Amino acid sequence: MKVAVFGSGYVGLVTACCLADVGHHVVCMDVDDEKIARLRRGEVPIYEPGLSELVRRNLATGRLHFTTEAAEAVAFGTLQFIAVGTPPDEDGSADLQYVLAVAESIGRHMRDFKVIVDKSTVPVGTAEKVRSQVAEALAERDVEIPFEVCSNPEFLKEGSAIEDFNHAARIIVGTESERVRSLMRECYAPYIRRQEKLVFMSVRSAELTKYAANAMLATKISFINEMANLTERLGADVEEVRRGIGSDLRIGYHFIYPGCGYGGSCFPKDVSALAKTASEVGYAAELLDAVAAVNRRQKRTLFDKLSQAFDGELADKTIAVWGLAFKPNTDDMREAPSRELLESLWQAGARVRVFDPKAMEECRRLYGERMDLRLCRDREAAVDGADALVICTEWKEFRAVDFAWLRGVLRCPVVVDGRNLYDPSLAKDAGLLYYAVGRGASL
Numbered sequence: 001m002k003v004a005v006f007g008s009g010y011v012g013l014v015t016a017c018c019l020a021d022v023g024h025h026v027v028c029m030d031v032d033d034e035k036i037a038r039l040r041r042g043e044v045p046i047y048e049p050g051l052s053e054l055v056r057r058n059l060a061t062g063r064l065h066f067t068t069e070a071a072e073a074v075a076f077g078t079l080q081f082i083a084v085g086t087p088p089d090e091d092g093s094a095d096l097q098y099v100l101a102v103a104e105s106i107g108r109h110m111r112d113f114k115v116i117v118d119k120s121t122v123p124v125g126t127a128e129k130v131r132s133q134v135a136e137a138l139a140e141r142d143v144e145i146p147f148e149v150c151s152n153p154e155f156l157k158e159g160s161a162i163e164d165f166n167h168a169a170r171i172i173v174g175t176e177s178e179r180v181r182s183l184m185r186e187c188y189a190p191y192i193r194r195q196e197k198l199v200f201m202s203v204r205s206a207e208l209t210k211y212a213a214n215a216m217l218a219t220k221i222s223f224i225n226e227m228a229n230l231t232e233r234l235g236a237d238v239e240e241v242r243r244g245i246g247s248d249l250r251i252g253y254h255f256i257y258p259g260c261g262y263g264g265s266c267f268p269k270d271v272s273a274l275a276k277t278a279s280e281v282g283y284a285a286e287l288l289d290a291v292a293a294v295n296r297r298q299k300r301t302l303f304d305k306l307s308q309a310f311d312g313e314l315a316d317k318t319i320a321v322w323g324l325a326f327k328p329n330t331d332d333m334r335e336a337p338s339r340e341l342l343e344s345l346w347q348a349g350a351r352v353r354v355f356d357p358k359a360m361e362e363c364r365r366l367y368g369e370r371m372d373l374r375l376c377r378d379r380e381a382a383v384d385g386a387d388a389l390v391i392c393t394e395w396k397e398f399r400a401v402d403f404a405w406l407r408g409v410l411r412c413p414v415v416v417d418g419r420n421l422y423d424p425s426l427a428k429d430a431g432l433l434y435y436a437v438g439r440g441a442s443l
């Protein structure tokens with residue numbers, strides 16, 4: 001099958017490579033010349049495990065091509081995936097300008113039947129806007145060419161996107177058209193052993209399913225974080241509570257790990273976009289607003305705990321930070337709890353020494369050279385001479401630590417752990433003042 005993918009960002013690139021890898025012929029289009037030039041050489045601009053290898057392998061088989069020419073991509077096959085960004089507008093709604101620009105260019109260049117597949121995370125009703133945009137472009141050309149628009153949201157997690165694409169729990173396709181159903185079945189046939197994996201529904205339901213899934217997961221996280229804050233005040237341990245509730249299959253263990261708040265490009269953006277959509281139809285989504293508010297507060301807890309440990313005297317202190325990315329296995333720092341912490345520390349007059357296994361370049365790009373920021377080559381260098389340590393991301397290499405060594409290198413033995421990596425009693429026995437999330441009394 002021939003497939004075009006618009007957008008060579010995280011979702012577009014993973015979609016293009018995975019579809020090529022199972023035998024489809026794929027052209028991936030982006031307006032960014034430099035990015036496309038790099039991709040043609042097999043250089044992947046983002047960090048995602050296995051992605052570089054997948055790009056190179058499929059460039060070599062000749063099944064994957066990159067282009068900056070919209071006309072070339074539009075001419076290539078019937079399925080036209082839109083996988084461009086939908087950054088949040090100032091009011092929290094999703095900005096559709098890139099999605100609609102692709103729709104316009106498909107309408108401008110198409111010569112035969114096309115199925116336009118919305119893969120970008122877009123609000124309910126976007127497929128209709130895409131349809132109007134394409135129709136308008138066709139009308140300007142004064143031609144009538146049939147086309148369909150369907151919704152096929154992605155559920156990829158950064159850090160395991162290829163695995164998630166290849167072993168999706170479900171593939172959602174929103175369409176009313178039998179012709180589209182049959183083309184999408186053909187496209188995803190290599191992934192489907194059980195037919196029920198492919199779930200067909202109305203376009204609007206498919207669009208909402210994407211937001212509902214992310215909002216549900218964000219709700220679980222904010223819920224457990226709320227419990228963590230309560231356990232700190234009630235003398236209970238949230239890790240015990242987590243195990244206690246997770247064992248109930250109706251609740252489950254997934255996505256109830258307490259921490260310093262969710263980040264990334266999806267949950268914060270999607271929860272507020274859904275709340276915005278709700279308000280546009282006259283509905284106050286109180287739960288969604290609460291989920292977002294709890295998360296904003298949770299991100300501040302790292303700084304608050306540290307500040308309390310030092311009686312509010314953080315000026316001129318040097319704080320080591322392990323982990324900058326919003327989660328392990330990515331270099332992505334969008335909405336990461338580490339950013340809230342760094343910015344609050346600088347405001348309080350502290351200096352920071354940071355280490356992250358993958359996000360150092362991203363940190364440099366975001367914050368540049370500054371006197372109060374030291375990018376360290378490893379976790380040991382970060383804590384060397386620091387007054388205290390804060391852990392923001394649960395990278396594997398932070399999980400095993402010699403507490404006696406840590407106690408020795410830190411000027412004050414304060415460790416604020418935003419990811420509950422260690423056994424509090426062992427840390428305390430080693431002489432550390434260890435503050436985790438929801439484990440033991442709050443400061």
Ligand code: UGA
Pocket residue numbers: 121154155156157158159214217221254255256257258259260261262263264265266267326327
């Ligand atoms: C999320 C969803 O999990 C994907 O299904 C979805 O496709 C994607 O958004 C998207 O819309 O594109 P992602 O943002 O990559 O994926 O990351 P997650 O693994 O879901 O983690 C999000 C945040 O929640 C991280 O900051 C993580 O630390 C936090 N988290 C996750 C917790 O604090 N506790 C948990 O139990 C799980």
